[in-house]
Amino acid sequence: MLFLACALSCVKSNEGDAYEKSSRVKVGDEIPEFTASDGTTTLSKSDLAGKKTLLVLFASTCGDCREALPVIEAAWTLLKDHPGAVVAAISRGETAGVVREYWEEARFTMPYYLDEDRAIFNKFASAYTPRVYLIDARQRVIEMYVESLPFTGEELSKKVEAL
Numbered sequence: 001m002l003f004l005a006c007a008l009s010c011v012k013s014n015e016g017d018a019y020e021k022s023s024r025v026k027v028g029d030e031i032p033e034f035t036a037s038d039g040t041t042t043l044s045k046s047d048l049a050g051k052k053t054l055l056v057l058f059a060s061t062c063g064d065c066r067e068a069l070p071v072i073e074a075a076w077t078l079l080k081d082h083p084g085a086v087v088a089a090i091s092r093g094e095t096a097g098v099v100r101e102y103w104e105e106a107r108f109t110m111p112y113y114l115d116e117d118r119a120i121f122n123k124f125a126s127a128y129t130p131r132v133y134l135i136d137a138r139q140r141v142i143e144m145y146v147e148s149l150p151f152t153g154e155e156l157s158k159k160v161e162a163l
Helices: 002-022 063-079 095-106 119-124 153-161
Strands: 035-037 042-044 052-058 085-092 112-115 130-133 139-145
Touching: 052 063, 052 153, 063 085, 063 095, 063 153, 085 095, 085 153, 095 112, 112 119, 112 153, 119 130
Parallel strands: 035 112, 052 085, 085 112
Antiparallel strands: 035 042, 052 130, 130 139
């Protein structure tokens, strides 16, 4: 039993090490310059200046993302009318058609942006989605979650408001 507990804790530790090694942007860092588009509207780093931001980098085919995105949607529903908050969902390596189809299937209403060539994702990390960043008004990462999101939408929206 002790061996199993130790083995499982080592796996967890190795995952954390892998997440850390794959992260190009870490807690305390300022976010990099980027511009994403949904085909009509663009979103860039400058649009986030002075705002409390919930940024998620995802892939609609990723199982962990499919678990996290409904939480992001719930947080967005609570934050969408908050003038000092932004929820930004950026799809990694997918076309507009793929994301649009998933958005319709999931009945999401939050906006999404595309990073078809992974250029934005590559500025933040080399692997693992979803990547969820809580970013303060100075554009610094305050919290970061990789592959899982241990909150409800309400809890997450309160974390954003408290930034």
